[in-house]
Amino acid sequence: MKSGSIAGYSAPQIALHWLIAALVLFQLVFGESMSVALDAAGEGEAVSASDASLASAHYWIGIAILVLVGLRLALRLTAGAPAPQPSGTPIFDRLAHAVHWLFYALLVAMPVTGLLAYYVSPEIGEVHEIGKPVFILLIAVHVAGALYHQFLLKDGTLRRMLVPSR
Template structure:
């Protein structure tokens, strides 16, 4: 008996998506504390306990994102991804694929450049910092596209990332 192709994402895929999204949001909101701590170390000044805690958290959350993204890529290769929820213009499918692969690239490159900034050279910090505006733009496009599918096209795309379906 042939297995029916998946129409949605598995519970694991959905959990990974939202866990990574929340961790990235944390990084975007509190990542500046890392800069504060690094600058203070270079100047020989002290920082608040809150800034130190948030900088440490930034480091560990970044490592967590990298690990979860590696797992997410393995799961995607293993389980695949469902086809588009609706037949739309081909440019929309191409745009969706490009944006998803850009997310994967950023989710790997930003933590790696952060680690390189800490362990290899401060110059990687400048590259790492470019991740924040890139993430903000990509997240905005991603969220708007999901809302467009939900409320304009009404094809269930957003629901597939909220409710498991196999």
Template sequence: MSKFQPAAYSPFHILLHWIIAALILFQLIFGESIEGLKDALRDGSTPDTATAFMGNAHIWVGIAILALTVIRLLVRTVSGVPAPLPSSKPQELAAKGAHILLYLLMIGAPVTGLLAWYGGIHTAEEVHEVAKPLFIILIALHVLGALYHQLALKDGSLTRMVTSRARG
């Protein structure tokens, strides 16, 4: 990790955060569409245009999430991130654990999906299917934590991922 600790997240880091968040939301909403494509291909039939488009979109959006997450981790390593806001030890551990699990999912879900789709690895498919409920739980905790910090503690935590201006 970088020894440099900036006062605020960079605009690029913030942009990556929100693009990845939007792509994950897309996957959570439309991700089941891959099943229609898989079924059509398994049955030897030609999928309709919408099924083919949405199934392929699931694959390409997953690849984009993987690539952007790797870039985001590189940005964190090279540029550093702001220090966490002061909080209790349990809150710090919960936040750190949730972030680590989110990063693992942002890498693991696309990798297992690719292994399942292109490698035909059934175990990878089973692991991939667990990603959706885990993402939903972790995103809910992440959002609730951000709202708690912003609204109850009023420490500006949420603002840090909206603007690159350092708090004064």
């Protein structure tokens, strides 16, 4: 990983961060409609219009996330990222680093297991569903960390994910 090689995140990196975050939140909030629609179809029951459209949105937004994260990782690996802001507590710094890379792993694993559940075997859906609480936990830790940096340490960490430096 190239870290510390640049002064801050670029506009495309920032745009991708917030776009992907918004799409992931949509997936987490409305993902159940995919389960409901597939269960109903499996039982030969009618699927409500709202579940059908939310399931279709789940499919396409999930694929969009996979494409966007591919782009984001390519930028991350070629252009790099600014050096992490030390928090003064080494275990927090290690936690932040781990959460960032677990996010990238999950952002690839969720669409892949989703596609496998859809096309290959419904049992993989159980693995896909475990991703939901894992994602929520990581987001909670990540947001707490961002707010801690911004408002207690006042080191401008949130700002650098809002204002491009290049």
